[in-house]
Amino acid sequence: MSPAQHPLAPLTADELDAFRGAAEAAGLIEDSTRFAYVMLEEPSRVDYRAYEAGAELPRLVSGLVMSLERAATSRIVVDVASREIVAREDYDPVTDGLGPIIEEDFAAADEIVKADPEWRAALERRGITDFDTVFCCPLSAGAGYYDDEAGRRLLRVLSFRADYPGDSPWAHPIDGIIAHIDLIERRVIRLVEMDQRPIPETSGDYNSPEVAGPTRESLKPISITQPEGVSFRLEDHVLEWEGWSIRLGFNGREGLTLHDVRAGGRKVLHRASVSEMVVPYGDPTPMHGWQNYFDAGEYQFGNLANALELGCDCLGDITYLDAVVADAHARPQTLRNAVCIHEEDAGILWKHNESFNGSHETRRNRRLVVSFFVTIGNYDYGFYWYFGLDGTVELEAKATGIVFTSGLTEEGRPYATEIAPGLGAPVHQHLFSARLEPWLDGEPNAVEELDAVRLPISDSNPWGNAFTRKTTRLTRESEAQRLADTSVGRVWRILSTGTTNHIGEPPSFHLEPQPTPVLLAADDSPIAARAAFARKHLWVTRDAPGERWAAGYLPNQHPGGAGLPAYAAADRGIDGEDIVVWHTFGLTHFPRLEDWPIMPVDKVGFKLRPHGFFDRNPSLDVPDLSRAGGHCACGGEGGACACGDGQECADGACDCGGHGHGEHAGHAGHEHRGHGHHDDHRDHAHSSREYTTRGPQPEHADPDADWWGPRRQIRPLKYPKPKKQRRD
Numbered sequence: 001m002s003p004a005q006h007p008l009a010p011l012t013a014d015e016l017d018a019f020r021g022a023a024e025a026a027g028l029i030e031d032s033t034r035f036a037y038v039m040l041e042e043p044s045r046v047d048y049r050a051y052e053a054g055a056e057l058p059r060l061v062s063g064l065v066m067s068l069e070r071a072a073t074s075r076i077v078v079d080v081a082s083r084e085i086v087a088r089e090d091y092d093p094v095t096d097g098l099g100p101i102i103e104e105d106f107a108a109a110d111e112i113v114k115a116d117p118e119w120r121a122a123l124e125r126r127g128i129t130d131f132d133t134v135f136c137c138p139l140s141a142g143a144g145y146y147d148d149e150a151g152r153r154l155l156r157v158l159s160f161r162a163d164y165p166g167d168s169p170w171a172h173p174i175d176g177i178i179a180h181i182d183l184i185e186r187r188v189i190r191l192v193e194m195d196q197r198p199i200p201e202t203s204g205d206y207n208s209p210e211v212a213g214p215t216r217e218s219l220k221p222i223s224i225t226q227p228e229g230v231s232f233r234l235e236d237h238v239l240e241w242e243g244w245s246i247r248l249g250f251n252g253r254e255g256l257t258l259h260d261v262r263a264g265g266r267k268v269l270h271r272a273s274v275s276e277m278v279v280p281y282g283d284p285t286p287m288h289g290w291q292n293y294f295d296a297g298e299y300q301f302g303n304l305a306n307a308l309e310l311g312c313d314c315l316g317d318i319t320y321l322d323a324v325v326a327d328a329h330a331r332p333q334t335l336r337n338a339v340c341i342h343e344e345d346a347g348i349l350w351k352h353n354e355s356f357n358g359s360h361e362t363r364r365n366r367r368l369v370v371s372f373f374v375t376i377g378n379y380d381y382g383f384y385w386y387f388g389l390d391g392t393v394e395l396e397a398k399a400t401g402i403v404f405t406s407g408l409t410e411e412g413r414p415y416a417t418e419i420a421p422g423l424g425a426p427v428h429q430h431l432f433s434a435r436l437e438p439w440l441d442g443e444p445n446a447v448e449e450l451d452a453v454r455l456p457i458s459d460s461n462p463w464g465n466a467f468t469r470k471t472t473r474l475t476r477e478s479e480a481q482r483l484a485d486t487s488v489g490r491v492w493r494i495l496s497t498g499t500t501n502h503i504g505e506p507p508s509f510h511l512e513p514q515p516t517p518v519l520l521a522a523d524d525s526p527i528a529a530r531a532a533f534a535r536k537h538l539w540v541t542r543d544a545p546g547e548r549w550a551a552g553y554l555p556n557q558h559p560g561g562a563g564l565p566a567y568a569a570a571d572r573g574i575d576g577e578d579i580v581v582w583h584t585f586g587l588t589h590f591p592r593l594e595d596w597p598i599m600p601v602d603k604v605g606f607k608l609r610p611h612g613f614f615d616r617n618p619s620l621d622v623p624d625l626s627r628a629g630g631h632c633a634c635g636g637e638g639g640a641c642a643c644g645d646g647q648e649c650a651d652g653a654c655d656c657g658g659h660g661h662g663e664h665a666g667h668a669g670h671e672h673r674g675h676g677h678h679d680d681h682r683d684h685a686h687s688s689r690e691y692t693t694r695g696p697q698p699e700h701a702d703p704d705a706d707w708w709g710p711r712r713q714i715r716p717l718k719y720p721k722p723k724k725q726r727r728d
C-alpha cells in the first residue's frame with residue numbers, strides 16, 4: 001500500500017492484477033475459471049481504529065473462484081503487497097450454496113434451451129416456429145423444490161415472444177413451459193409443461209406511438225441551476241457537504257457503499273450499504289411458485305449499475321463518479337457515471353411566524369443526494385442516500401421497469417393482477433436489507449426499542465390523557481430480531497454508550513421504519529429458510545469480520561439458514577459493543593393496471609434521524625437564501641422585489657441580500673422585510689445579519705466546528721464536545 005492510500009480507497013487495476021496473479025500462481029486459473037464478488041477486503045472496525053491511531057494496514061483483495069465445469073467454489077484472499085493468497089475457504093455446493101449467475105450464463109441459457117428438441121416441439125405446439133422471436137429469461141433456481149437438484153448449477157428459463165425488433169417481450173409470456181437447465185452439463189434436465197395457454201397479445205411497447213399515444217406538448221421546461229456551483233466537495237472519494245463527511249465506495253455486489261459517515265466531525269456510521277435484496281413471488285402454481293431472486297448475491301447488482309445520464313437520471317448540477325469493478329476474469333471494468341451526486345431543494349426546513357415578537361422566519365431545506373441505479377432483467381432499482389441539513393440520513397429505494405408477467409390462469413388468478421387483457425402480473429415483494437454499522441461518536445453503541453404506551457386512568461392519571469414511551473434495551477442477538485409496529489409508533493434508538501449530550505443523555509439516532517410487511521411466504525417454506533433476514537424488520541448483531549451478507553455469502557441455491565440467522569446463532573451481547581444494525585424494508589407489490597406497460601417509480605425506505613445527537617436544532621445557522629445573493633425575484637408590491645428588502649426591481653432583476661444587503665444592515669435596528677402589511681422592528685442582532693450564499697467550505701470536519709460551517713457573521717454557535725462518560 002502506498003503511504004497515501006487510504007485503507008478504503010477503491011481497488012486499482014494493479015491490485016486486481018495482483019489478485020489474478022496470485023490465483024494463477026496457485027494454479028487456480030483454468031480456461032473455465034471465472035470470478036465473482038471480487039472486492040476490497042475491507043479492514044475490520046478494530047483494524048480501522050488501529051489505522052486511525054497510525055497503524056498501516058495491508059491491502060487485501062477477496063474473490064470467489066468459480067468454474068464453468070463444476071459447481072464447487074472457493075473464496076480466496078490475496079495480500080496485494082506479497083501477491084500471495086493469505087486465506088482460502090472451499091465451499092460444498094450442496095451445503096454452502098453456489099456462485100452467482102454471471103453474464104455468460106445468460107447467453108448459455110439461451111443456447112441450451114433453444115437447442116433442446118422437446119422445448120422446440122412445445123413451442124411449435126403453441127404456433128411458434130421462429131425461435132429468434134423468443135426471449136429466454138434465465139432465472140435463479142432457488143433450492144428446496146426438486147429432489148434431484150442439490151449441488152447442480154441450475155437456471156430455470158421462462159420464455160417470452162417479441163413480435164418485432166424493439167417490441168417488449170414481457171407483454172407476451174409463453175406461459176406453461178419452463179426449462180430447467182444444468183449449466184455444467186449444458187442441457188435441459190427437465191421441461192415442465194402445463195396446459196396450453198393463450199399468449200397475451202396486447203402490445204406492451206411503450207416506445208410505440210400506437211401504445212403511448214402522441215407525446216404531450218404541454219409541459220414547460222424546468223431548469224435547475226446553481227449559478228455559483230455546488231456546495232459540496234468531492235476529493236479522493238470523500239464527499240464533504242455542510243458538515244457531513246462521507247467516504248464513497250463501490251463493489252460489484254452491493255454497489256455503492258458509504259464509509260466513515262460523520263456529522264460535524266462526529267462519527268455516525270462506520271459503513272452503510274444494501275447488503276441483499278430478495279424478490280419472492282406469491283403465485284404458488286408450478287409455473288411461478290419457485291420464483292425468488294436475490295439480486296445482490298445471485299446477480300451482483302453492483303456490476304449492473306447504469307451509466308447515468310444528465311437531465312434524465314439526475315437533474316441539476318451533477319457530479320458523477322465512475323466505479324471500477326472486476327469482471328468475471330477479475331479484470332478491471334469501469335462503470336462510467338455509476339454514482340450521481342447532487343444537491344436538491346427539499347422543501348421547508350423550519351418556519352415560524354411569531355405573533356409575540358413579529359418574527360417571521362422560514363428556511364428551506366436541501367439535501368445531498370448520492371445515488372446509483374441498477375437494471376436486473378425486467379426491473380430497475382435506484383438507491384438514493386439523502387443527507388439533510390437537519391442531520392437526517394435517509395435511504396430510499398426506487399423500483400421501476402417492467403413487472404414480471406404471466407399468462408393468467410384460473411388457479412393463478414388470486415395471486416396476480418390482470419394488468420392487460422389475459423396478461424397476469426404475479427404478486428411479489430421487493431425486500432431489501434440495509435446493513436448499517438452505527439458508530440456514534442466512535443464509541444461502543446447499543447440499541448433500544450421505543451414504543452408509545454397508553455396509560456389507564458389512575459390516581460396519577462386522573463383524566464386519562466397520559467401516554468409515554470416504553471424503552472426496551474436489546475442486549476443480546478436473540479432479543480434483537482424485531483418487527484416494526486406502527487400501532488405503537490415503534491422506532492429503534494441507536495445510542496452511544498460512551499458519550500453524553502448536554503443534558504447528560506446518550507447521543508442517539510432513531511431508525512424510523514416504514515410500515516411495510518416482512519416476508520409473506522410461510523415460515524416453513526424453502527424461501528423463508530433462504531431469506532430468513534426478511535422475516536424481521538430489525539436484526540442487531542455484534543460486528544465480526546466477514547459477517548456482511550444478510551442471506552449469506554453464497555445465496556444462490558443455498559439450502560437456507562445462512563447470513564443473519566447463522567450470525568446471530570452465537571447470541572452475542574450487543575449492548576455497548578461494535579454493532580451492526582440490519583434493517584429489512586421493502587415493497588409488497590400488488591401490481592396495478594397503471595404499472596403497465598412500464599411501471600412508474602414506487603419508493604420505500606427508512607430514516608435515521610438524530611435524537612439527542614445534537615444539543616438542539618443543528619440548522620439554526622442556515623441562511624434565508626430568498627434574501628441573499630440576488631435570489632429574490634421581482635413581483636413584490638408596486639413592482640418592488642418580492643422579498644421586500646426595500647429594493648426596487650431594476651432591469652427585471654433584484655439584487656437583494658448580496659453586497660447590497662449589507663448596506664441595509666444597521667439602519668438603527670430598523671429593517672424592512674415587507675411581509676405584506678407588516679413593518680418589523682427588529683433587534684440589532686437580526687438587522688446586522690449579513691448573508692452570503694456560499695460561505696467558505698469547511699477545510700476539515702472538526703468536532704468543534706459549527707454544523708453549517710464558519711460562515712455566520714454573528715452569534716457563533718458552538719456545539720459542545722460530547723462529554724466522555726463511559727458506562728460501566
Ligand SMILES: [Cu+2]
Pocket residue numbers: 399403428429430589
Ligand atoms: Cu414489484
